[in-house]
Amino acid sequence: MAEILTGAQLMCRVLLEEGVDVMFGYPGGAIMPFYHALPEFPGLRHILVRHEQAAAHAADGYARASGRAGVCVATSGPGATNLVTGLACAYMDNSPVVAITGQVSRPMMGRDAFQETDIIGVTLPITKWSVLVEDISTLADTMRRAFAVALEGRPGPVLVDVPKDVQNQRIEYTPRAAAPVRRATPVADAAALDAAAGLIARAERPLILAGHGIILGNASEDLRIFAEHTGIPVITTLLGISAFPEDHPLHLGMPGMHGEVHVNRAIQHADLLIAVGMRFDDRVTGNTAGFARNAKIVHIELDPTEIGKNVPVEVPLVGDAGPILSALTRALAPRSCTSWWEEIDASRRPQYEQFKGDIAPEAILRALHDASGGRCSIVADVGQHQMWVAKLFPYRRLNTHFSSGGLGAMGFAVPAAIGVHLARPDEPVWAISGDGGFQMNMQEMATMVQEGLPIKLAIFNNGYLGMVRQWQQFFHGRRYSATPIWSPDYVKLAEAYGIAGYRVEQGVQIAGAVEAALRDPGPALIEFVIEQEANVYPMIPPGASLSEVIETAPAPEPASA
Amino acid sequence: MSHLHCITVVLDDKLVTLNAAVGLLRRRNLPVRSVTFGPHVAEGRSRLFAMIEADEGAAQRVALLFEKLIGVDEARVVPAADTVARELALIRIRAQAESYGELLDVLGLYHANVLEEGPDGLVVELTGPDTFVLSCLRAVERFGIVDVARSGAVAIERPAESPRAPTSTEASVP
Numbered sequence: 053m054a055e056i057l058t059g060a061q062l063m064c065r066v067l068l069e070e071g072v073d074v075m076f077g078y079p080g081g082a083i084m085p086f087y088h089a090l091p092e093f094p095g096l097r098h099i100l101v102r103h104e105q106a107a108a109h110a111a112d113g114y115a116r117a118s119g120r121a122g123v124c125v126a127t128s129g130p131g132a133t134n135l136v137t138g139l140a141c142a143y144m145d146n147s148p149v150v151a152i153t154g155q156v157s158r159p160m161m162g163r164d165a166f167q168e169t170d171i172i173g174v175t176l177p178i179t180k181w182s183v184l185v186e187d188i189s190t191l192a193d194t195m196r197r198a199f200a201v202a203l204e205g206r207p208g209p210v211l212v213d214v215p216k217d218v219q220n221q222r223i224e225y226t227p228r229a230a231a232p233v234r235r236a237t238p239v240a241d242a243a244a245l246d247a248a249a250g251l252i253a254r255a256e257r258p259l260i261l262a263g264h265g266i267i268l269g270n271a272s273e274d275l276r277i278f279a280e281h282t283g284i285p286v287i288t289t290l291l292g293i294s295a296f297p298e299d300h301p302l303h304l305g306m307p308g309m310h311g312e313v314h315v316n317r318a319i320q321h322a323d324l325l326i327a328v329g330m331r332f333d334d335r336v337t338g339n340t341a342g343f344a345r346n347a348k349i350v351h352i353e354l355d356p357t358e359i360g361k362n363v364p365v366e367v368p369l370v371g372d373a374g375p376i377l378s379a380l381t382r383a384l385a386p387r388s389c390t391s392w393w394e395e396i397d398a399s400r401r402p403q404y405e406q407f408k409g410d411i412a413p414e415a416i417l418r419a420l421h422d423a424s425g426g427r428c429s430i431v432a433d434v435g436q437h438q439m440w441v442a443k444l445f446p447y448r449r450l451n452t453h454f455s456s457g458g459l460g461a462m463g464f465a466v467p468a469a470i471g472v473h474l475a476r477p478d479e480p481v482w483a484i485s486g487d488g489g490f491q492m493n494m495q496e497m498a499t500m501v502q503e504g505l506p507i508k509l510a511i512f513n514n515g516y517l518g519m520v521r522q523w524q525q526f527f528h529g530r531r532y533s534a535t536p537i538w539s540p541d542y543v544k545l546a547e548a549y550g551i552a553g554y555r556v557e558q559g560v561q562i563a564g565a566v567e568a569a570l571r572d573p574g575p576a577l578i579e580f581v582i583e584q585e586a587n588v589y590p591m592i593p594p595g596a597s598l599s600e601v602i603e604t605a606p607a608p609e610p611a612s613a
Numbered sequence: 614m615s616h617l618h619c620i621t622v623v624l625d626d627k628l629v630t631l632n633a634a635v636g637l638l639r640r641r642n643l644p645v646r647s648v649t650f651g652p653h654v655a656e657g658r659s660r661l662f663a664m665i666e667a668d669e670g671a672a673q674r675v676a677l678l679f680e681k682l683i684g685v686d687e688a689r690v691v692p693a694a695d696t697v698a699r700e701l702a703l704i705r706i707r708a709q710a711e712s713y714g715e716l717l718d719v720l721g722l723y724h725a726n727v728l729e730e731g732p733d734g735l736v737v738e739l740t741g742p743d744t745f746v747l748s749c750l751r752a753v754e755r756f757g758i759v760d761v762a763r764s765g766a767v768a769i770e771r772p773a774e775s776p777r778a779p780t781s782t783e784a785s786v787p
């Protein structure tokens with residue numbers, strides 16, 4: 053039955069039809085008609101953030117945790133430009149975010165009107181689609197298509213820019229299903245599957261490199277079956293963490309710049325890499341010229357533009373990871389990799405992290421894990437703590453680790469945790485940040501309080517922009533330029549926001565603080581005062597190959613220059 | 614092996630799609646020799662021609678990247694050697710009574726048509742491969758060129774097994 057709606061009402065209706073129940077946003081002039089209509093739609097919960105960047109990261113976190121599109125809303129001009137970092141992050145990490153921005157009214161466009169920004173032009177390179185709605189007659193279909201585009205194939209963000217006068221126009225509205233998905237998923241070709249199966253059957257030192265695509269493609273079960281069928285060690289990239297249980301005997305660890313030595317060594321000695329849903333980021337490969345020189349590569353990937361982009365591929369298998377992995381399982385006789393495993397195990401070393409003092413990241417992460425029996429989601433920010441979280445938290449449950457991988461956007465964790473919490477209200481969500489990244493979006497504590505979101509915040513306070521300081525120590529002769537960073541009194545800050553705050557300065561306080569924070573029904577903050585100049589080991593220097601590993605700090609240079 | 618490829622892209626006629634397509638070429642940091650854009654035969658569609666210097670795999674990847682853009686219908690890669698490429702040039706030349714006949718002789722060599730004639734000059738039209746156009750421009754330079762409008766190259770795939778490579782016009786550049 054047709055009815056007359058304003059553009060703004062129509063936008064809300066389409067959001068509901070697309071299954072949206074929560075969105076993250078911030079009002080302003082050009083999006084006011086939308087906000088005027090919003091209270092008529094109680095099924096749409098709106099989370100008022102404190103900065104639009106947080107709205108985009110929260111929508112991203114929601115999308116990653118739920119597998120559904122995350123929605124963020126902002127006004128034109130500064131509201132829209134504030135979304136940019138969050139959209140770039142979602143783009144790099146393939147997160148289906150739909151951003152809705154107000155735009156100045158059409159008669160004002162192109163005249164540098166107040167708060168007019170060409171947000172389409174700004175976001176073209178960091179979205180799957182950026183679209184200006186030029187008339188109300190196309191508004192509903194554009195909105196529906198935005199969701200389809202964000203979710204189809206390899207997911208990613210979409211931006212819909214709606215001029216204020218279009219939001220106020222009226223039109224006869226008939227509910228309709230979303231526009232059909234543009235391109236069907238390619239099906240890997242049979243000859244390539246045979247070729248891959250042959251390589252796998254013959255390989256003596258094969259490895260699986262599992263990436264984010266396993267999680268996005270719901271392929272973790274197929275991966276486990278394939279791995280168990282073949283006995284091949286499974287390496288998980290930063291965004292592949294929690295795609296494969298870490299207590300599984302076939303799990304090997306994380307590769308790349310901060311990967312364990314035995315993991316990178318295995319890559320360098322492998323004769324076959326089976327890469328699944330990962331894109332050979334330079335943080336994984338190091339210098340590609342020296343990457344896995346002895347290995348042929350089978351690349352299972354949904355997006356054909358990734359094939360051969362960074363490393364040459366022997367057999368590309370373009371399509372959904374799950375069906376391809378199960379087809380390979382069917383095509384292969386069961387095998388094992390006993391002598392290869394022996395070789396890898398013989399190259400294992402003791403843990404590198406030799407923290408001074410007893411608030412070692414390892415102890416903190418073990419406490420976070422144990423306090424909830426592992427039933428929690430972890431959202432890491434960017435820096436040293438991100439690597440410790442990746443390496444030391446024992447992930448056993450699918451899709452419980454979230455991090456800004458491709459963009460490496462500091463400030464991600466706190467707002468993204470808001471989105472993760474809203475997707476998973478029944479389990480604890482920890483946002484783990486450094487003292488630098490926390491201060492980039494700590495204003496979102498107010499959002500948590502206003503909206504009653506019991507997110508748990510952990511700050512690894514080392515008094516430095518730690519990861520940059522580490523590079524300065526290793527590669528810039530210890531010149532700590534602009535890396536010492538002052539922090540407020542976080543316990544008092546928590547108090548100012550009306551939430552529980554704890555400072556942990558001794559190892560014995562860790563478990564108590566974690567348990568108290570979890571018991572608290574609201575948001576809670578723990579500041580862990582960690583060793584100031586601890587480093588993340590091992591490390592492959594930027595631009596070096598995976599074989600050129602740093603395992604200790606360089607000797608301090610003579611204080612001459 | 615890196616060599617010249619012609620990528621032809623059929624896209625809708627919205628400027629934002631052109632913007633996205635050109636942005637893609639820029640962002641992927643590709644050695645682009647030329648980009649030409651014009652209408653396509655299908656209603657509401659445009660066609661973009663990009664000449665890029667790349668190996669086969671990279672060129673194919675660019676085409677796939679184009680096809681990921683919303684608004685792009687298809688993108689095809691053809692090695693430049695397998696295409697016939699032409700551009701149009703409009704040239705305005707100052708008229709000089711004393712050398713007029715000589716000018717017409719030169720233009721005749723290039724099969725250039727005189728489109729407009731007036732007391733202060735003439736406008737001629739010329740088509741050919743870019744080398745041919747450049748050669749003609751050099752040849753008429755001494756008569757006094759007022760302005761030149763070049764279309765950039767459009768290209769189309771040769772029929773299969775065509776023996777004409779390079780074309781006779783290319784071979785006959787004076």
Ligand SMILES: Cc1ncc(C[n+]2csc(CCOP(=O)(O)OP(=O)(O)O)c2C)c(N)n1
Pocket residue numbers: 433434435436437438460461462463485486487488489490512514516517518519520
């Ligand atoms: C938005 C942004 N700005 C700058 C950087 C560069 N950067 C990478 S890690 C890092 C230091 C992070 O310091 P902190 O948040 O204290 O974490 P730590 O490394 O000490 O654990 C910086 C500045 C970045 N990744 N993101």
